[in-house]
Amino acid sequence: MKESVLVIGSGHRHFREYALRGLAEAFRLVLIGPAPLDWQLPYVADHRTADVEDAAAVHAAAADLAAEHPVTGVVTWDESLVTHTAEVAARLGVPAMPVAAAQACRDKARQRERFRAAGVPSARFALAASEAEAVRAAESLVFPVVLKPRGRAASIGVRIVHSETELRETFAQVQEVENPSIEDGLVLVEEFLSGPEIAVDSWVLDGRVEPFSIAAKRTDYPPYFEEVAHVAGRVLDPATEARVREVVIAANRALGTDRTITHTELILTSDGPKVVEVNGRLGGDLIPRLAELAVPGLSVGRVLGTVATGRVPEPIAAPEGVVGIRFLYPATDLAFTRLELPSALADEPWVHEVRTVTETGTELCLPPRGFLGRAGYAIATGDDIAVIDARLLKLAEAAAVHGEPLPS
Template sequence: MSASEGVLLVMGSGHQQFREYLLRAAAEHSRLWLFDPEEPSWQRRYVTGATALDVFDPAAAVRAARDLVGDGVTISGVYCYHEAVIAAAAHVAADLGLPGPTPDAVRTVRDKALTRARLTQAGLAQPRYAVVGPADDVATAAAGIGFPLVAKPRTLGASQGVVKVNGAGEVGWALGVSRSATQLGMVNPEEVLLEEYLNGPEISIDAAVLDGEYLPYLLARKRIGGEPYFEETGHTIDAADPLLADDDLIDMLGAAHRAVGWRTGMTHTEVKLTPTGPVLVEINGRLGGDLIPYVGQLANGIDSGRVAADVALGVRPKLDPGRESATAIRFLCPPVSCVATAVELPPPDPGSGLYESTVLTGPGSTLLMPPDGYIARYGYLIARADTVERCQAVLDEAERQVVFRYDPLPSGQR
């Protein structure tokens, strides 16, 4: 893309530690203009210009985009990987006539109840579910689904407020957990989704969708801990994972995207591999979090940031793997809510397979585990090897070398 063709508008830069690689990739692809809540700091090296505004407000974002165009800046595409900002990004793209998911498609995937309704209409495999508000007969709804079940907020992300419910006596507590969860830039309505608990491992699939064509290219197998919560503690990626060539799975995913009206844009879809077959958990209208695209690029050579930039411009991305290896990331979490007093990780050693070792927080930091808080991680480890089994062995050995000391927090101080 030449300078005369304008800028790629980035909506929300996100957390530097977990999203800078996507901003860097987009900057290598196009000239960037950033819309973000604050003036740029670390982002400045990647952008041509920036506008500070409430990026969570679609109307404010549309006004700012119109003002930018009025100042003579050509916007060629809208690039967004921030869950709480994808609605505003869709409105901007629609207002400017640019490629991207429609606001209705984003609203459908952001609201898990709407996703369930559309998938039901399409006859696709998904959990039994009910949407319950404060005035509804929750006991009857839960009994109709059966235990165990899952309670989750309708419109939050990152598994915040999602909890397993083992019996009728836990329903009220679980609803309280779901309703009290908060996430920046998102509204959590009082209505809660109750869903059948699905047995089996969980996978995620990152894909480009262009003009209705579903193009999956990255599959990760998820590691979950901390029951009854659903904290994502790691992901394993095999560039040659046979599920990426499973026609039944890919056909189901394509049909699910058509059902929610998603015709152009990036998605991160989560699926449970149950004893009776794959069942769709949710579709997210963005690239995967948890560094999944970064770890995926180490495995298959596909740069998700460049893929997303192409799709934002309406260009078919190149999805041919540049390599075939295995990678895995493991997040390090405290056993309880605490204040960290010491954090030491083994150094990276690519020769042994430990590709990266990163401390996320240091002594004195407060780490809140569910339900007090979410995504309380003091570090992560990344392995890269020929096989997923070797990756896990490398991570197991590295985790044994981790030093983490802490002072537990009394319940009244959380």
């Protein structure tokens, strides 16, 4: 019989079904989610419904499931549930991500402190409780600086500021979008790192860190850092890739991550790769799915379940090509009705998939009024990163997002 793995939270179908499916192919899944199961049903042997943001409710549901199913691994790919998941595993006596490592993955300031102590290349930083403190920190770091919520993901609320005036105009906005898990009101003020952005997914087990997916990140809507595209596969030259791997391994070891897949974000500065943050779960925005498309036979869900249950995964081959995703946004804030892409373009052999991910009537707002206001996405394949970038831009320019304009 397959081993039982407890999954806490399943996420959005369009962005996480591939992971749940891959996990279910190798393991018997029991799941805790906030609502009765729907699309998850084919993959799950048993489940409990609970408020996943309520630690006590999650612990009770986990204990109930574990009483009926001997659980040998506990996983999540939901950013907000990383700490809950580590705590559940500890209560069940199942080896998993250490709670302290999970807490560090949820607090970017705590990460910075550990990186500094371990000598991991990262940004200089300070914490600020007020505009005045933030101004003093920025003057010490030298403008431009980055203001950042400590507990958010997907670059939500992250803002580059070039002057004291911009900082004072922005500080309260960054505080307001902070994750409720960060209660002290302190905002992270960071040195601005200049260079290409990349993201690395790695499996970690008993101190071993194995990067298996490297993706280039594309952002837009300055001065914000909205993530609009990713390109995975062979995106770095061998020398840069080797250095990136060294830094990623050092960053994960500094945090003590274990028995999971982590998502490490870096900037390729003129002084070498520097870590932006480590997330204690697999990458979002379908980055791991891009890795699967670039490496035939790779199942990220299977890899996650394997390390979660304490075993070393099978070797993962190098990517054969390059695969990219572009998220499709409206030209202005609107209540979504439909997404259109010219059929001649959608039928191109290099277009792997075009998908709408937004319900009719959903309000899609662009930064700073809203973040992640995506109507859908398109995935393209190609031989190199320059070709992929051009194809993704073509798809974005041709896509038409329709809806009812929202009042300004």
